[in-house]
Amino acid sequence: MAGDNSTPDVVVKTINESGEEVVVKIDGANSYGEQLQTSTKQVKEEKPFPPFDPSTFGPQLFWLAITFGVLYLLMSKIALPRIGEILEVRRDRIEGDLAEAERLRQKTEQAIENYEAELATARAQAHEIAEETRNDIKSELDEKHSEVEAELSKKLSIAEARIKETKSAALANVDEIASETLVSLISKLTGKISIKDARDIVKSVVKG
Amino acid sequence: MAGTDPIKQFDIVELFSFGTIGADAQGVGGFDLVFTNSALMMVVTVSLISGWLILTTRGRGLVPSRLQLVSEVSYEFIANMIRTSTGSEGMKFFPFVFSLFVFILISNMLGLFPYFISVSSQLIITVSLALLVMTIVIFYGVWKNGFKFLKIFVPSGIPLVVLIIVVPIEVLSFLSRPLSLSLRLFGNMLAGAIVVKVFAGFVVSLTAMGLVGIIGAILPMAMTVALTGLEVLVAALQAFVFTILTCVYLNDAIHPGH
Numbered sequence: 001m002a003g004d005n006s007t008p009d010v011v012v013k014t015i016n017e018s019g020e021e022v023v024v025k026i027d028g029a030n031s032y033g034e035q036l037q038t039s040t041k042q043v044k045e046e047k048p049f050p051p052f053d054p055s056t057f058g059p060q061l062f063w064l065a066i067t068f069g070v071l072y073l074l075m076s077k078i079a080l081p082r083i084g085e086i087l088e089v090r091r092d093r094i095e096g097d098l099a100e101a102e103r104l105r106q107k108t109e110q111a112i113e114n115y116e117a118e119l120a121t122a123r124a125q126a127h128e129i130a131e132e133t134r135n136d137i138k139s140e141l142d143e144k145h146s147e148v149e150a151e152l153s154k155k156l157s158i159a160e161a162r163i164k165e166t167k168s169a170a171l172a173n174v175d176e177i178a179s180e181t182l183v184s185l186i187s188k189l190t191g192k193i194s195i196k197d198a199r200d201i202v203k204s205v206v207k208g
Numbered sequence: 209m210a211g212t213d214p215i216k217q218f219d220i221v222e223l224f225s226f227g228t229i230g231a232d233a234q235g236v237g238g239f240d241l242v243f244t245n246s247a248l249m250m251v252v253t254v255s256l257i258s259g260w261l262i263l264t265t266r267g268r269g270l271v272p273s274r275l276q277l278v279s280e281v282s283y284e285f286i287a288n289m290i291r292t293s294t295g296s297e298g299m300k301f302f303p304f305v306f307s308l309f310v311f312i313l314i315s316n317m318l319g320l321f322p323y324f325i326s327v328s329s330q331l332i333i334t335v336s337l338a339l340l341v342m343t344i345v346i347f348y349g350v351w352k353n354g355f356k357f358l359k360i361f362v363p364s365g366i367p368l369v370v371l372i373i374v375v376p377i378e379v380l381s382f383l384s385r386p387l388s389l390s391l392r393l394f395g396n397m398l399a400g401a402i403v404v405k406v407f408a409g410f411v412v413s414l415t416a417m418g419l420v421g422i423i424g425a426i427l428p429m430a431m432t433v434a435l436t437g438l439e440v441l442v443a444a445l446q447a448f449v450f451t452i453l454t455c456v457y458l459n460d461a462i463h464p465g466h
Contacts, residue, residue, distance in 0.1 A: 050218040051398060057332040059240060060220070063247035064327075064336055071254045071311055076303030079261035083283040086268050086276075093270060 178202045214405040218329060218398070221245045249327050253315045261310075282310065286451070293455040297462050304344070305458070308337065309451040316397060316443030320436060328446075329397040331390070338390035341454045349461035359464040389453055396446045400439045407432040 050056070179198040186193040226241035261282075264275040272280055286306045290298045312328055319326020327333045349357040361378040362371065410428035414421035 049215065050220060051329060051331045051394070053220070056220040056244070056246070056330070059242045059244055060246050060327075060330055060332045061336055062241070063243070063250050064333055067247075067250035067254045068307065068311060068337075071257060072303060072307045074254075074258040074262070075307045075310075079258065079265065079279075080283065080303055080306060082265045082268070083261070083279055086265060086270075086272075087280060087283070089268075090270055 175199070175202050175206060178206075214402045214409060217325065217401060217405055219245075220325075220330070223248060245325050246327050246330055246333075249315060249318060249325050253311060253318060253327070256318075257310045257314055282306075289452060290455055290458075293452065294459040294462055298455065298458055301344070301458055305451060305454055308341070308454060309447055312337070312393065312450055313444060313447035316447055317440070319397060319401065320439055320443060326397050326401060328393050329401055331394050334390040334394040335386070337393075337450075338386040341389065341457060342386045345457045345461040348458075349464060352462065353464050357461070357464050360460050385453075385457060389450065393446050393450050396442055400435070400442050404432060404435045404439060407435060 176199075179195060179202045182198040182202060183193055183195050186198070222242045222244050224243050226243065260275075261279050264273070264279045267273065267276065269276055283306070286309055287299070287302060290302055290305055294301075315327045318324050319329060346357075349360070353359075360382065361375050363374060363378070366374055407428045411425045411432060414425035414428070417424075
């Protein structure tokens with residue numbers, strides 16, 4: 001590949017009848033003016049194992065430096081930062097979403113707590129109101145009850161008094177009727193009896 | 209019978225030349241900018257890697273597509289490898305280690321295709337990569353730790369008498385690192401390619417012998433298929449080994465002293 005001016009050989013390239021390139025080497029000759037532009041194909045016979053062929057080292061090293069350099073630049077400047085960014089964004093997003101979920105969960109719990117506290121308060125209040133209402137109704141009822149009872153007993157006593165009165169009046173009348181009956185009876189039987197006597201008799205009988 | 213020569217596949221063939229630079233007036237010396245099949249494979253490797261990684265991540269999908277996932281998995285694979293072997297300090301070498309891994313992996317894999325040359329079966333490539341790694345290790349180690357970098361040769365907690373023996377061994381093992389690093393990759397890829405080619409060559413030679421040969425070619429054909437599968441494994445494994453050893457050596461540069 002690269003011309004090697006330390007080689008004391010002259011290399012002549014010709015093409016033979018079958019179209020193959022033939023390399024003729026002349027030992028000891030000077031190589032001035034001759035360009036040793038040979039490819040590996042042409043000098044295969046005299047070359048060692050291809051991977052150990054030093055003439056290929058220069059160009060391979062050159063292209064390795066270029067291609068690996070380009071690869072390194074593309075990786076370090078474009079590809080890897082981009083992938084890193086994608087992974088970073090994803091990690092941030094997942095963490096953000098988890099934090100948001102946690103925040104919402106706490107909010108929900110807070111809401112549930114508030115609701116339960118309010119429910120308990122409402123329940124207590126309802127209970128209180130019910131108790132109060134019950135007490136009110138009870139006292140009112142009691143009041144009315146006693147009122148009615150008092151009236152009733154008053155009416156009862158009046159009625160009792162009236163009954164007693166009527167009874168005594170009736171009883172007085174009974175005496176009178178008895179006396180009158182006695183008078184008419186005795187007068188019919190025996191003759192005469194004063195109403196006054198009759199009353200006395202009746203009185204003594206009733207008393208007896 | 210050139211088709212069955214197992215060595216021919218490593219030939220470096222000139223495809224075209226960009227001309228010579230630095231030659232003198234007579235056209236002697238200088239450096240030929242020849243573009244060879246190995247250079248073509250390197251360009252293909254780099255194009256494939258860059259094309260894949262850049263195109264699949266173009267959407268920057270929050271939920272990755274399958275193709276994007278491959279890029280992300282390879283990113284995280286190397287990132288985790290560096291973090292576990294060198295700690296987070298080693299992440300400044302992440303682009304380098306990543307480039308190294310994908311370059312070796314893809315060129316190994318491409319080398320498995322018929323008529324493709326594996327650049328990692330070229331000694332100069334693996335030696336260059338290994339020397340690049342060792343150069344970075346040494347320069348970074350000295351730049352970061354100064355004189356303390358020499359502690360990599362002095363394991364801690366060892367009595368002075370034993371150190372006299374241990375230090376030369378450590379120096380020797382350090383010096384042999386680029387050798388083993390480059391030869392391991394080179395040897396594996398070279399031997400694998402040769403073995404596959406030898407068995408494939410049997411198939412070609414035997415089938416040329418008629419019906420009996422075709423029947424006889426079944427076994428080498430099966431071997432070729434099986435060995436190709438094995439070579440896929442070796443290609444991935446050697447890329448991994450090269451990369452993880454790079455991480456281990458970088459760890460020495462970052463934290464000298466065992």
